[in-house]
Amino acid sequence: MSYQGQFRVWRGDDTGGALEDFTVEVNEGEVVLDIIHRLQATQAPDLAVRWNCKAGKCGSCSAEINGKPRLLCMTRMSIFSESETITVTPMRTFPVIRDLVTDVSYNYTKARQIPSFQPPKDLAPGEYRMQQVDVERSQEFRKCIECFLCQNTCHVIRDHEENKESFSGPRFLMRVAELEMHPLDTADRVDQAQESHGLGLCNITKCCTEVCPEHIQITDNALIPMKERVADRKYDPIVWLGNKLFRR
Numbered sequence: 001m002s003y004q005g006q007f008r009v010w011r012g013d014d015t016g017g018a019l020e021d022f023t024v025e026v027n028e029g030e031v032v033l034d035i036i037h038r039l040q041a042t043q044a045p046d047l048a049v050r051w052n053c054k055a056g057k058c059g060s061c062s063a064e065i066n067g068k069p070r071l072l073c074m075t076r077m078s079i080f081s082e083s084e085t086i087t088v089t090p091m092r093t094f095p096v097i098r099d100l101v102t103d104v105s106y107n108y109t110k111a112r113q114i115p116s117f118q119p120p121k122d123l124a125p126g127e128y129r130m131q132q133v134d135v136e137r138s139q140e141f142r143k144c145i146e147c148f149l150c151q152n153t154c155h156v157i158r159d160h161e162e163n164k165e166s167f168s169g170p171r172f173l174m175r176v177a178e179l180e181m182h183p184l185d186t187a188d189r190v191d192q193a194q195e196s197h198g199l200g201l202c203n204i205t206k207c208c209t210e211v212c213p214e215h216i217q218i219t220d221n222a223l224i225p226m227k228e229r230v231a232d233r234k235y236d237p238i239v240w241l242g243n244k245l246f247r248r
C-alpha cells in the first residue's frame, strides 16, 4: 500500500532559507528518513541531510518533525495520517550549514571542557574494584548516542544564544554527573558542574528527558542528583566551615 504524502522541507543555508513543498510517495513500513532519501533520489538531489546507521544508533539524523525534535530514521510514517502535511526542519538550537544539516560543534566544545576520569594515583589498571550497583548506575548514561536532541530542546540555550557560553546542556551535565557518581573518580565534579557547566541554569523542566530516543532519565537520574550534591555542599555547615577555613 502506498500513497502520495505531502511534505514541507526547510531548504537553505547560513544566509537564510524557506520551507519548500513536495509530494513524495510513501510505502508501508517506511520512516521519515526513507522519504527524505526518496526526495533526494527523485526531486531534490542536492538536499543535504546527515545520517549513517538508519537504526537509531549513530545519532546523526536529528531534526525536527512538525516542530518536535526527533531522529528521522526512528520516526515511522505510520504515526501520521495520510492527509497530514509533514514539516521537516533542521535542529533550531544549532547554526544551519545547509538544509537539514546543522553545525553541532558547540557540543564538542562542551565535551572537551570536561576533565576525563581521574582514578586514584596509586591504583594500577586491573586493581579497579567497584560495586555492581555503581556499575549499573552509570550504565544508563552510557546508552547516550550523542544525537544532541536533548541539547537542541533545552530552553536554556534554545531560546537564549547568550547562555551557550556558560551552559553545557543536559548531555554534558549528565556526563559530569556520571563521573561524579563514579566511586573511583577523584576529581571535584560538584564545583565544576555549578561553576563551569552552568548546572544552576537548569530549572528541571525535563524537556530533555522527554525527547531522548534512548529514554535516559536525564533529569531524574543525573541532573537532580547532581543538584542535590551541590546543595549538600553549600548548606552543610561542616562543609561551609571547611570552605571558609581552607579555601580562601
Ligand code: SF4
Residues within 6 Å of the ligand: 143, 144, 145, 146, 147, 148, 149, 150, 151, 171, 208, 211, 212, 213, 214, 215, 216, 218
Ligand atoms: Fe541524545 Fe539522549 Fe544522549 Fe541527549 S542524552 S544526546 S537525547 S541520546
Ligand code: F3S
Residues within 6 Å of the ligand: 153, 154, 155, 156, 169, 170, 201, 202, 203, 204, 205, 206, 207, 208, 209, 219, 223
Ligand atoms: Fe534543560 Fe533538561 Fe534542565 S531541558 S532546563 S537541562 S531538565
Ligand code: FES
Residues within 6 Å of the ligand: 051, 052, 053, 054, 055, 056, 057, 058, 059, 060, 061, 062, 071, 072, 073, 074
Ligand atoms: Fe543513525 Fe538515525 S541514521 S540514528
